[in-house]
Amino acid sequence: MIPSVLPTYSRAPLHFVKGEGSWLVEEDGRRFLDLGSGIAVNALGHAHPALVKALTDQAQNLWHVSNLYEIPQQQALADKLVASSFADTVFFTNSGTEACELAVKMARKYWYEKGQPEKTDIIAFSGSFHGRSSAGIAAAGSEKMVKGFGPLLPGFKHLEWRDMAGLEAAIDDNTAAVLIEPVQGEGGIRPLPDDELKALRALCDDKGCLLILDEVQCGMGRTGRLFAHEWAGITPDIMMVAKGIGGGFPLGAVLATEEAASGMTVGTHGSTYGGNPLGCAVGCAVMDHVADPEFLAEVNRKAGFLRQKLEGLVAAHPEVFEEVRGSGLMIGLKCKVAPADLVKAGYNALVITVPAADNVVRLLPALTISDDEIAEAVTRLDLAAASLEAA
Numbered sequence: 001m002i003p004s005v006l007p008t009y010s011r012a013p014l015h016f017v018k019g020e021g022s023w024l025v026e027e028d029g030r031r032f033l034d035l036g037s038g039i040a041v042n043a044l045g046h047a048h049p050a051l052v053k054a055l056t057d058q059a060q061n062l063w064h065v066s067n068l069y070e071i072p073q074q075q076a077l078a079d080k081l082v083a084s085s086f087a088d089t090v091f092f093t094n095s096g097t098e099a100c101e102l103a104v105k106m107a108r109k110y111w112y113e114k115g116q117p118e119k120t121d122i123i124a125f126s127g128s129f130h131g132r133s134s135a136g137i138a139a140a141g142s143e144k145m146v147k148g149f150g151p152l153l154p155g156f157k158h159l160e161w162r163d164m165a166g167l168e169a170a171i172d173d174n175t176a177a178v179l180i181e182p183v184q185g186e187g188g189i190r191p192l193p194d195d196e197l198k199a200l201r202a203l204c205d206d207k208g209c210l211l212i213l214d215e216v217q218c219g220m221g222r223t224g225r226l227f228a229h230e231w232a233g234i235t236p237d238i239m240m241v242a243k244g245i246g247g248g249f250p251l252g253a254v255l256a257t258e259e260a261a262s263g264m265t266v267g268t269h270g271s272t273y274g275g276n277p278l279g280c281a282v283g284c285a286v287m288d289h290v291a292d293p294e295f296l297a298e299v300n301r302k303a304g305f306l307r308q309k310l311e312g313l314v315a316a317h318p319e320v321f322e323e324v325r326g327s328g329l330m331i332g333l334k335c336k337v338a339p340a341d342l343v344k345a346g347y348n349a350l351v352i353t354v355p356a357a358d359n360v361v362r363l364l365p366a367l368t369i370s371d372d373e374i375a376e377a378v379t380r381l382d383l384a385a386a387s388l389e390a391a
């Protein structure tokens, strides 16, 4: 008999009942160090007092009002995002997938309104992940994601990750946009080097197509800058954000320049819940922390400390690990063992990690993790690796 919850997930037998900062408490009382943050969602850790206050204050006043009316919390969050980024305008969604849908629509509508309706193609890359909607799976294009779900949304082309030469040849008169994650998350924590992102921006400008960045996983302070593309000193035309922006409350956004958004006029897009008062009140509190340069400086310092400890871990377990890679507090441990085995050994050592493609285990701790917690996390990972060696 089919379970009452549609069985699309392979779940670990863990029942967390409470979260406190970087810690998750199981119903049996065990305390796990959480290096997953709900896959890069709980950017300020669990139950951060500022987020709890923002949510509960808002909940006591107004939960929902339609986008038929003004929503001051939405306006405030949009103003903060515009003030801290390349963007001139923001549309709020409930998730990264919905942000992907709008990013694709926006790019196509831009060219349509410019009198170039043939420019509809979106070029994306192997190993990417942009969500599970029809546009999201068509964009990712991997067999695993699309098999059995055809006919696929047309107009997506795929290149190998970092195939810059191929990209130059692939962008043609029908290309609306290039869509890319500055640091691939699900694909195995694969950062695009800064010079390649710079070259990609220049190529899009030369060839006349838009650049869409998917910063759903790597944005919101995760890499030590508010947005990952800042490291390369470039700006996109359109950017997708989600996960960390709500700190655990479902929230996403599309940020765009005035030019790129120019086709999106009244009636061209909408959402019942997107930009609701609860989500945006929390989003404002998240932004007040992660957009603060001192907060980001701390993320970078802690990322350096964690990286150094992980280099030691990898050196100590050459049969388990191949390398450490990533950016800021978005880290991949490339493994020689099956990632699922290391994640499971981590559960036994009371540390939570997340598997990814390319034989990688992801570490996406709360950006608020302390030095002591970092040291403890690496001790627990060391125990997990040792248990695999002993097996």
Ligand SMILES: Cc1ncc(COP(=O)(O)O)c(C=O)c1O
Binding pocket: 039, 094, 095, 096, 097, 098, 100, 129, 130, 131, 132, 181, 185, 186, 214, 215, 216, 217, 218, 242, 243
């Ligand atoms: C880079 C990227 N884009 C899009 C998504 C989809 O976001 P959501 O699961 O919020 O719909 C994800 C989720 O993992 C992601 O990592």
